[in-house]
Amino acid sequence: MKQKLFFAVVLVCSVVVLNFFLIRLAPGDPAMTLAGQAGGADAETLEEIRRTYGLDRPLAEQFFVYAGKILTGDLGTSYYFNLPVSGLILERLFPTLLLVLSSLVISVGLGTFLGVLAARNPRGPLSYIVTAVALGGYSVPTFWLGQMLILAFAWYVPIFPVDGMAGLRVRGGLNQIVDVAWHLVLPALTLGVAFMAQYSRVSRAAMLEVLDSDYIRTARAKGASEPAVLFVHGLRNAILPVITLVGLQLGQILSGAVLVETVFNWPGLGRLALDSILRRDYPTILGILLASAVVVVVINLATEAIYRSADPRLRSGGRH
Amino acid sequence: MTEPLLAVENLCVDFATRSGPVRVLNDVSFTLAPGETLGIVGESGCGKSMTSLAVMGLVPRPNGRIASGRILFRGEDLVRAPARRMRQIRGAAISMIFQEPMTSLNPIFTVGRQIAEAIRLHEDVSKAEVRNRVVDVLGRVGIPDPARRADEYPHQLSGGMRQRVMIAMALVCRPQILIADEPTTALDVTVQAQILDLILRLQQEENTAVILISHDMGVISQVSDRVMVMYAGRAIEKGPCRDVVEASAHPYTRGLIACIPDIDRTERMAESDRLPTIPGIVPDLRALGETCAFAPRCALADAACEAWKVAPIRLDDAHVAACRKAARGIVA
Amino acid sequence: MARDPAFHPPKSPFVEAMAIFLGNRAAMAGLIILAVVILASLIGPSLYGVDPKATVNAPFLPPMEDVASPMGTDYIGRDVLAGILSGGPATIMIGTSAALVAVLIGITLGALAGYYGGLIDTILMRFTEFFQVLPALLFAMVLMTLFTPSLRVTIIGIGLVMWPPTARLARAEFMKLRNMDYVRAERAMGARDRRIIWRVILPNAMPPLIAAAALVVGVSILFEAGLSFLGLGDPNIRSWGEMIGSNRDYIFDCPWAVFFPGIAIFLTVLGVSLVGDGLNDAMNPRFRER
Ligand SMILES: Nc1ncnc2c1ncn2[C@@H]1O[C@H](COP(=O)(O)OP(=O)(O)O)[C@@H](O)[C@H]1O
Ligand SMILES: [Mg+2]
Numbered sequence: 001m002k003q004k005l006f007f008a009v010v011l012v013c014s015v016v017v018l019n020f021f022l023i024r025l026a027p028g029d030p031a032m033t034l035a036g037q038a039g040g041a042d043a044e045t046l047e048e049i050r051r052t053y054g055l056d057r058p059l060a061e062q063f064f065v066y067a068g069k070i071l072t073g074d075l076g077t078s079y080y081f082n083l084p085v086s087g088l089i090l091e092r093l094f095p096t097l098l099l100v101l102s103s104l105v106i107s108v109g110l111g112t113f114l115g116v117l118a119a120r121n122p123r124g125p126l127s128y129i130v131t132a133v134a135l136g137g138y139s140v141p142t143f144w145l146g147q148m149l150i151l152a153f154a155w156y157v158p159i160f161p162v163d164g165m166a167g168l169r170v171r172g173g174l175n176q177i178v179d180v181a182w183h184l185v186l187p188a189l190t191l192g193v194a195f196m197a198q199y200s201r202v203s204r205a206a207m208l209e210v211l212d213s214d215y216i217r218t219a220r221a222k223g224a225s226e227p228a229v230l231f232v233h234g235l236r237n238a239i240l241p242v243i244t245l246v247g248l249q250l251g252q253i254l255s256g257a258v259l260v261e262t263v264f265n266w267p268g269l270g271r272l273a274l275d276s277i278l279r280r281d282y283p284t285i286l287g288i289l290l291a292s293a294v295v296v297v298v299i300n301l302a303t304e305a306i307y308r309s310a311d312p313r314l315r316s317g318g319r320h
Numbered sequence: 321m322t323e324p325l326l327a328v329e330n331l332c333v334d335f336a337t338r339s340g341p342v343r344v345l346n347d348v349s350f351t352l353a354p355g356e357t358l359g360i361v362g363e364s365g366c367g368k369s370m371t372s373l374a375v376m377g378l379v380p381r382p383n384g385r386i387a388s389g390r391i392l393f394r395g396e397d398l399v400r401a402p403a404r405r406m407r408q409i410r411g412a413a414i415s416m417i418f419q420e421p422m423t424s425l426n427p428i429f430t431v432g433r434q435i436a437e438a439i440r441l442h443e444d445v446s447k448a449e450v451r452n453r454v455v456d457v458l459g460r461v462g463i464p465d466p467a468r469r470a471d472e473y474p475h476q477l478s479g480g481m482r483q484r485v486m487i488a489m490a491l492v493c494r495p496q497i498l499i500a501d502e503p504t505t506a507l508d509v510t511v512q513a514q515i516l517d518l519i520l521r522l523q524q525e526e527n528t529a530v531i532l533i534s535h536d537m538g539v540i541s542q543v544s545d546r547v548m549v550m551y552a553g554r555a556i557e558k559g560p561c562r563d564v565v566e567a568s569a570h571p572y573t574r575g576l577i578a579c580i581p582d583i584d585r586t587e588r589m590a591e592s593d594r595l596p597t598i599p600g601i602v603p604d605l606r607a608l609g610e611t612c613a614f615a616p617r618c619a620l621a622d623a624a625c626e627a628w629k630v631a632p633i634r635l636d637d638a639h640v641a642a643c644r645k646a647a648r649g650i651v652a
Numbered sequence: 653m654a655r656d657p658a659f660h661p662p663k664s665p666f667v668e669a670m671a672i673f674l675g676n677r678a679a680m681a682g683l684i685i686l687a688v689v690i691l692a693s694l695i696g697p698s699l700y701g702v703d704p705k706a707t708v709n710a711p712f713l714p715p716m717e718d719v720a721s722p723m724g725t726d727y728i729g730r731d732v733l734a735g736i737l738s739g740g741p742a743t744i745m746i747g748t749s750a751a752l753v754a755v756l757i758g759i760t761l762g763a764l765a766g767y768y769g770g771l772i773d774t775i776l777m778r779f780t781e782f783f784q785v786l787p788a789l790l791f792a793m794v795l796m797t798l799f800t801p802s803l804r805v806t807i808i809g810i811g812l813v814m815w816p817p818t819a820r821l822a823r824a825e826f827m828k829l830r831n832m833d834y835v836r837a838e839r840a841m842g843a844r845d846r847r848i849i850w851r852v853i854l855p856n857a858m859p860p861l862i863a864a865a866a867l868v869v870g871v872s873i874l875f876e877a878g879l880s881f882l883g884l885g886d887p888n889i890r891s892w893g894e895m896i897g898s899n900r901d902y903i904f905d906c907p908w909a910v911f912f913p914g915i916a917i918f919l920t921v922l923g924v925s926l927v928g929d930g931l932n933d934a935m936n937p938r939f940r941e942r
Contacts, residue, residue, distance in 0.1 A: 214424040
């Protein structure tokens, strides 16, 4: 676990290095890129940036200035908002986390449930449906699926709202929580479907293997009921590869969140990233890239911890 | 004769495979009396495990099914019993332990929890009572420091310890029948005898009937009251242990007995390469008909054997063999 | 159950794989979908003859209303069917080229990591992990804005974020194959590493990599659609994703202008995935059961 933590830090540092080089790889003056006004910054601003980032110094020194700033939480200033990027990001972090985590709950929960049920009868109808839905979910463009859900459930049959994360008139208390949850349904579902499809497929395969195992036969020999066999003895073992996959796919899930936030006007990091890109607000974009890497790394460590607690063989005290 | 606890009558089990249905158990019948030990012996693949799974109602679905026959447990036909009734019986009245202790326990639960589950599935007892029984039964199967061991995971135990846990789990509800399917095959030679002794001791304490399955005629002949020899899905000889071992009627049984080394175990290990074996291979079940499946490997078989429709031949009161020549005393 | 040799005389692995593939109904369906898509892309535009970029009819025209625009028109009166037909070649070209870039990077890094092992493996795998952690779309978005979007930037950008899974697979294959007898024999005869990697191991590692590459094509097509949807693709190319993106704000006025391109993407990716799965089943015998 200590080693994992170390590599997590290394990974985040690598993104800092990447950002540093991206600024310099872009055609044109790095000061211009850091000012981020699509080339429209005045001479005074550019001079100021050159000074604070030490752009006239050697490259190595420039890097330490840059890295030092980031270490102290200074991700630069967004010219558009005229606010520190770090503050902007923190503000948008919660909606994105809410979206990503709730879609993870949907995709892992529902996906594994379907996979387990399908594995009961590998040639039965449910099994074919799961396989087909998995393939469909894998092939459908996320953003388009979101648009179709909007058409279906916010336009033709207006059940769910599509005005971002919360209605304007709802303020405070339980009402607001319910309101946000109501707004969350379609975006979380959209983001969850593609991954749910994959997880159902993976857990189905894992469950087929688990159901063939000796300890499932032991459970049956004890007189355990079929649901207990599936969901107590089977599921806990079949969910392990799903957790591994979640850890590997976090980057993809965050990528999907960018699209979903755009489709649903969800006020998260992805939406901010797109807006900033259209405004050529580079400090904000690069800040988001870094922040999202941190998010991925942190959730990754969490999945690692979950995996460990789900599989006693990985805990210490083993004899083998 | 006492009323049998278990009577299996004309049991046939079929499996669907790519190349059509295969009969893996063909007309198997036997009985088991209370407190008795029945040994089932035969080469690997002859249907020993399938027989025990059929009794447990655990023939693998959806490919396998009981095609015909009855399994009478105290007069109740388990083949026709509803799933709910079978769950009541499994683990409570009839228990089973398996060959592979390394994989037969769920790796993600403590052994204590797995034994506790067996109790709670069949009895309505308090949490504290369950815990007491778990620790008690672990002690009875010879696990040192049972209170601590109950909280360990399977991977923290050795193979022998895990098999003891399996035995504890099978016996914790005091079943009337214990089926032990090659309980020692996967264990170290030194542990094998301990586990076997344990099963027999517990059997005597509770007067449990035991079906002991092994491919090793040596083990079977030492501990069984009665023996059933299986070959290619059929029971080819059965009878009291003494009769089957000392007056074998079927050439296959004699072959198995010839394979028992009469030297002690250590030497057996050293000389395992030179152990006599029955020549030939186990036949493909798909290619079998109603004639003697052993004939192609049998030194005594003649043209008439190839055409003979297999039927059990009664040699005396309890001793039966499915060999054409047994009837004429050619073998015996 | 083991196959009975009497009934299944041994065939060459290629013939056997081919037979399995051709016997796979899902893969065949995928192949048919792909054939239709490719055929429509090749001859559709010239056969239909409507300019996809020009306003040719009234805006917001629903499908089937006017025989001249069977799939309707979008918010500035561009023909949706013309867009679908001409978007096919662009989408498929970008998808396959990007996948090619990704597979080349992936195989190279994976081969080196798997063959040499040790420190090289550790470093390359950390590098791969880094790219896997980075949210690919965000990274590609940054690339697309720092450098002016063009066809080449799009292809390289997608290729740069798509390679890690291929690298992992290639590494695993090379680790498995590097200790095979025929590889040892080559080495004993003094063959150079270069030759062993590319001429001896790679051909044997190809089957699973080909199947994986097919799946990369599908993901790349989806990825390109996402970028174009966000308005970050080459503005001069009308791809399916771009059609959806440009009509995003008018989705309630002309849902068909969003619906049809999405169906086109979906079917194409579905076809590619089906074929990829079929190849995988045919070429990896250990997964054949079930
Ligand atoms: N799932 C299955 N499908 C087809 N045949 C099976 C299956 N399981 C077992 N068999 C066949 O049933 C026969 C009996 O197996 P088994 O009872 O396990 O033998 P053993 O005497 O070694 O315990 C074997 O020939 C085996 O090939
Ligand atoms: Mg067996």
